[in-house]
Amino acid sequence: MSLELSPEAFRQLGYQVIDILAEQLASFEDGPARRALTDSQRQQLIEQPLPETPQSPADLIQRVANDVLPYPMGNNSPRFFAWVNSPAAPIGILAEALAAGLNPSVAGGDHAATYVEHAVLNWLKQIMHFPADASAILVSGGSMANLTGLAVMRYVKSTYNVREAGMIAEAPMIIYASEQGHSSLQKAIEMLGFGTSNLRKLPVDDQYRMDTTALRQAIAADRAAGLRPVAVAASAGTVNTGAIDPLAEIADICAAEDLWFHIDGAYGGVGILAEQTAGLYDGIERADSLAIDPHKWLYVPVECGCALVKDGQAMRDTFSLVPNYLRDDRVLPWFAEFGAQQTRGFKALKLWMTMQQIGIQGYRDLITHDVAMARYLQHCLGQRDDFELIAAGPLSITCFRYRPAHVAAEKLDDLNRELLQIAQQQGHVYLTSTTLQDQVVLRACIVNFRTTEADIDALLDTLAGAGQQVLQS
Ligand SMILES: Cc1ncc(COP(=O)(O)O)c(C=O)c1O
Structure with missing residues (x-):
């Protein structure tokens, strides 16, 4: 078994990878933020046997495309509002390959x-x-x-x-x-x-x-x-x-x-x-x-x-x-x-390339935009009577609750927990929660150069829809 690939074979595999990544890049705007794995898919991934014999690199790349990439954490999506995980700048993805090439x-x-x-x-x-x-x-x-x-x-x-x-x-x-x-x-x-x-x-x-x-x-x-x-x-x-x-x-x-x-x-x-x-x-x-x-x-x-x-x-x-x-x-x-x-x-290369592509003025604009998106979310919460704003920090995190007028205060923790589960399973938007002053709150963090006002509208509509579903069940 030789590990070496001829330059031509390497090039072909590289094109295969780039085609897959380019397709993925095109899917972020409309695709779901997250897609749930079935139990058997999880099991299959975990319990893969120790590979005894060599496998074709092209088949392996295709398997990644079929079995791994469709089930992301979600942070490349414009409608990912959980934790503090940003999408990767596309040039950073390429930089990772170049850094590994030098190794x-x-x-x-x-x-x-x-x-x-x-x-x-x-x-x-x-x-x-x-x-x-x-x-x-x-x-x-x-x-x-x-x-x-x-x-x-x-x-x-x-x-x-x-x-x-x-x-x-x-x-x-x-x-x-x-x-x-x-x-x-x-x-x-x-x-x-x-x-x-x-x-x-x-x-x-x-x-x-x-x-x-x-x-x-x-x-x-x-x-x-x-x-x-x-x-x-x-x-x-x-x-x-x-x-x-x-x-x-x-x-x-x-x-x-x-x-x-x-x-x-x-x-x-x-x-x-x-x-x-x-x-x-x-x-x-x-x-x-x-x-x-x-x-x-x-x-x-x-x-x-x-x-x-x-x-x-x-x-x-x-x-x-x-x-x-x-x-x-x-x-x-x-x-x-x-x-x-x-x-x-060689972590520095992705930073070196991304920082030069964006430039500091570009970063100022992008980070300012993320903070502005958080302020837009806070504005929308203020316009609606089914949500309440709990905390709006100076950056891009907003904590809030779904709170239709007729729901008793002691039911709000369960309501928000359950609607969050529904919204997470649907996968169109992805959000998580935290605890503030002993209450369960929804928490939206925007460190995402893809997020627009339309994505924030989608977030609140999805959460309100999930909330209605909980209240009706
Ligand atoms: C305020 C703060 N400090 C530290 C960390 C830990 O950083 P990392 O997850 O990169 O180790 C995080 C992660 O979200 C964070 O938000």
Whole structure:
């Protein structure tokens, strides 16, 4: 069995793939956001036998077209409103193929992929108002970016060499986030050995932003109890409502209290480019570390997150461990010295190509458009008497409920849960829910360059239709 394909055979297979992708691209506008798999289809996919003998590449590509592509998560559709998953910019899809064609490890070293990553990191620093001499690294996503930033914080804030000694008994280090902070912050705190009991989940104000009075009080109480406050992990765009914590005020508190200032901007960081958000990000430039997620609102295919750390030497000191066999070829410090991974994929290429195709003005327009679509949804909710608006953050997330006048308040959780299930099964639109103030709410997130007002009209009509169906059954 030879793995090699002749250039002609490779070309033919490539055309087959491109034809399938082009057809898929043409289907997003009118096709369903999501199509349910049957039980037997699920089983077939899971229980495929270990392939003993070679199979034809053309047949395999056709099987992907038949058995995988028709059952997407849905995020390429203009009517996908769930979670924070954007469609992939088409040029990013092609970039993935080109990156795999080169197949470098971007651990570091003197080859083109290294410099492409440095270029995109420089661009991301500029967008996020970080200085040129800050350090940054591409990682798999926002969770790893939060972990990376907080790992540097742990190294800096430990009073001894934590790399050598591990987490030894001293006054527990305390980290502050809002109760709306993303679960990946807690995961990072747990993985880094701080322990969840040392993560203070602070209350929020009526716009779901961190309550800074509560932050000040918690720091004072922890100090009085002999504990050691070390960091605030703020959010620039919470996942529930898109709230942006008062960053400038938190930066002041961190400076006064000598705390590390981390910001989780995985969803909302690049919302700084939107016309509607002027002033809301003031203070972001004072963060010690920042997580952003190009595979969300910069529309590149997953996976692509980015950790930025102001003190590059601290970042290198946290991770650098250079084995002898890697000591040559050192034009620049290796990326592997700034994060957890050694072999690293060429994630930068999809960002490099997508950012140049769109341009920063293009991103400003696209992200501004997404925020405008959220405002249109909020406007429509205000016009209808069968829905109520629950939370409208400054970005592109809206929380609301189906609430016809005659339905009793205590029935609303069940009603919204059930209508959501119906709408999800229909698949024309795709939406999920969350819990706010102990009530089930529908949550629409728009990080989608394909979404138009007509898609939002379709969303509300579909939900109202599903709601009627529940009420009649
Ligand atoms: C605010 C926030 N932080 C962190 C994350 C985690 O990012 P990822 O899923 O890319 O790991 C998310 C994901 O939606 C998020 O919305």
